Amino acid sequence: MASIAAAQVQEVRSITRIERIGAHSHIRGLGLDDSLEPRAVSQGMVGQKMARKAAGVILQMIREGKIAGRAVLLAGQPGTGKTAIAMGLAQALGPDTPFTSMAGSEIFSLEMSKTEALTQAIRKSIGIRIKEESEIIEGEVVEVVVERSAGGGGARVGRLTLKTTDMETNYDMGAKMIDSLLKEKVQAGDVITIDKATGKINKLGRSFARARDYDATGQQARFVQCPEGELQKRKEVVHTVTLHEIDVINSRTHGFLALFSGDTGEIKSEIREQINSKVAEWREEGKAEMIPGVLFIDEAHMLDIECFSYLNRALESETAPVVIMATNRGITRIRGTSYRSPHGIPLDLLDRMIIVPTSPYSHQELREILNIRCEEEDCQMSADALTVLTRVATETSLRYAIQLITTASLVARRRKAAEVSMEDVKKVYSLFLDEHRSEQFLKEYQDEFMFNDGSGDAPQLMEVSQ
Amino acid sequence: MMQDQEKVLKYLVSVEKLAEEILSDKREIVMLDRRRNHNREALRDLSKSAQQKCWVTIGSVLIKHNLEAARSLLEADQKQLNIDINKLRSDLRVKVNNLRDLEMQPPVQGLMLVPLSREETQGLSMSNLIPS
Numbered sequence: 001m002a003s004i005a006a007a008q009v010q011e012v013r014s015i016t017r018i019e020r021i022g023a024h025s026h027i028r029g030l031g032l033d034d035s036l037e038p039r040a041v042s043q044g045m046v047g048q049k050m051a052r053k054a055a056g057v058i059l060q061m062i063r064e065g066k067i068a069g070r071a072v073l074l075a076g077q078p079g080t081g082k083t084a085i086a087m088g089l090a091q092a093l094g095p096d097t098p099f100t101s102m103a104g105s106e107i108f109s110l111e112m113s114k115t116e117a118l119t120q121a122i123r124k125s126i127g128i129r130i131k132e133e134s135e136i137i138e139g140e141v142v143e144v145v146v147e148r149s150a151g152g153g154g155a156r157v158g159r160l161t162l163k164t165t166d167m168e169t170n171y172d173m174g175a176k177m178i179d180s181l182l183k184e185k186v187q188a189g190d191v192i193t194i195d196k197a198t199g200k201i202n203k204l205g206r207s208f209a210r211a212r213d214y215d216a217t218g219q220q221a222r223f224v225q226c227p228e229g230e231l232q233k234r235k236e237v238v239h240t241v242t243l244h245e246i247d248v249i250n251s252r253t254h255g256f257l258a259l260f261s262g263d264t265g266e267i268k269s270e271i272r273e274q275i276n277s278k279v280a281e282w283r284e285e286g287k288a289e290m291i292p293g294v295l296f297i298d299e300a301h302m303l304d305i306e307c308f309s310y311l312n313r314a315l316e317s318e319t320a321p322v323v324i325m326a327t328n329r330g331i332t333r334i335r336g337t338s339y340r341s342p343h344g345i346p347l348d349l350l351d352r353m354i355i356v357p358t359s360p361y362s363h364q365e366l367r368e369i370l371n372i373r374c375e376e377e378d379c380q381m382s383a384d385a386l387t388v389l390t391r392v393a394t395e396t397s398l399r400y401a402i403q404l405i406t407t408a409s410l411v412a413r414r415r416k417a418a419e420v421s422m423e424d425v426k427k428v429y430s431l432f433l434d435e436h437r438s439e440q441f442l443k444e445y446q447d448e449f450m451f452n453d454g455s456g457d458a459p460q461l462m463e464v465s466q
Numbered sequence: 467m468m469q470d471q472e473k474v475l476k477y478l479v480s481v482e483k484l485a486e487e488i489l490s491d492k493r494e495i496v497m498l499d500r501r502r503n504h505n506r507e508a509l510r511d512l513s514k515s516a517q518q519k520c521w522v523t524i525g526s527v528l529i530k531h532n533l534e535a536a537r538s539l540l541e542a543d544q545k546q547l548n549i550d551i552n553k554l555r556s557d558l559r560v561k562v563n564n565l566r567d568l569e570m571q572p573p574v575q576g577l578m579l580v581p582l583s584r585e586e587t588q589g590l591s592m593s594n595l596i597p598s
Binding site: 096129130131132133166167169170172197229230231232234236237238239241245246249282285286287288289 | 504
């Protein structure tokens with residue numbers, strides 16, 4: 001049932017074919033060479049050499065499993081590539097290392113407590129490597145013979161001949177195997193595997209040698225090489241699952257469907273303890289390996305003091321992931337207290353962190369980034385338009401300039417031009433305000449807006465108490 | 467200079483030696499499996515035959531032998547073959563990792579793990595955690 005549903009979903013997707021481009025979709029890695037030296041422009045990364053090199057060192061340490069249970073803080077002004085570096089780190093780690101990305105404000109939800117959300121995020125970032133082993137018989141079917149006794153009734157006898165490139169052998173089959181062979185419609189020329197323990201038959205495809213047997217074949221016909229080597233093989237498959245996935249499945253009220261619906265709710269701590277002890281048992285027996293992954297918390301200043309003290313404690317545990325936080329705040333109030341602290345993070349947690357600063361991009365680097373974004377968004381931009389855009393980026397912000405790329409390309413397409421010109425950029429610059437101009441506009445016409453208290457730019461009390 | 471050459475040669479010899487060992491082990495497994503399958507077919511035929519005696523080839527000599535004795539011979543051989551194949555496979559894992567180490571490649575992830583028991587695997591695949 002589930003597989004049919006999955007196939008349908010995939011079909012729907014391929015028809016609609018929605019391709020959206022994310023803000024950091026151009027990042028493919030950290031852009032470092034083998035000796036961890038950052039290249040000027042590589043894998044979508046530009047500039048920020050010190051931070052990238054630092055991230056490279058961290059990456060190496062994560063790979064060697066050395067800094068589990070420590071934290072890294074990426075600190076810098078808005079639009080200096082903190083998220084990009086975290087994404088690059090995730091890409092460079094590869095698919096085997098769990099990487100969880102969350103925004104600091106995600107933990108504030110009505111469905112679960114803050115610490116529960118953090119615990120789930122932490123457990124999503126710890127992987128377990130396990131191995132599945134099975135004895136299989138793999139070969140190309142040379143011949144299937146099923147004999148029925150003359151009367152119709154009685155036991156059937158069957159013989160299956162299998163071969164690999166190195167050998168060939170006969171198997172006598174009982175009634176059950178005959179049934180499942182007939183059910184799978186196995187015929188001469190198919191390449192099949194038989195699980196020795198369960199007797200499950202799996203059709204891999206048809207052998208290339210038999211590709212010319214028929215003129216017309218169904219769409220599903222898949223051709224594979226005749227297997228090599230021994231017939232009876234040992235198949236070992238290594239899986240990586242995260243602790244959170246195991247938690248969800250064992251959280252009885254939901255069952256495994258909760259994994260896909262995303263609505264997991266709170267997981268009881270007894271279940272977590274049971275799973276922890278089971279995993280510890282597996283590790284003791286050499287059945288499982290722990291892979292400490294990476295938990296990335298963007299906008300870490302949104303966490304409050306409870307979360308920080310929880311993290312402080314969680315980092316002590318021997319199975320803690322590497323926590324990477326990013327913040328763009330300077331010295332500010334720690335959420336939930338009236339104390340001020342650098343980056344809005346308490347000093348005791350800050351003390352455990354490696355702090356990696358990012359600095360504003362230079363003019364040339366901005367140009368390079370805008371160029372990469374133009375390529376990513378499939379937009380031809382003339383050289384002078386790019387120069388103007390770079391000016392805009394230096395004077396306002398990189399994010400605003402990147403937003404102008406898409407809008408300018410739409411304007412250019414409107415007048416059926418292949419290339420975005422300077423005029424297009426100027427037009428969208430006048431159409432869409434950046435924050436500075438917007439602020440100026442508001443100041444000028446403040447009196448005409450609603451709810452004006454007339455006090456000009458007096459800071460509003462924004463902090464919402466929990 | 468001379469020393470460097472010697473060092474490189476020594477390194478290459480060690481890599482080639484290990485690689486050749488792995489290949490020959492793989493061939494050995496294929497050979498043993500072939501014999502295992504032949505034995506299995508023979509055992510099957512023996513159980514079906516109604517005669518008291520059967521022909522057994524030992525090397526290039528054909529001997530007429532007692533059926534029961536032939537069967538126990540084959541069964542003993544089968545047991546030994548299973549042990550040998552399993553041993554070769556386990557050793558192969560270590561050798562492959564050693565070779566990768568020599569070639570400066572990272573070891574195969576999870577190669578040395580002890581496999582989960584069948585019940586555990588079944589439980590995980592039932593809950594769709596791992597593909598069945």
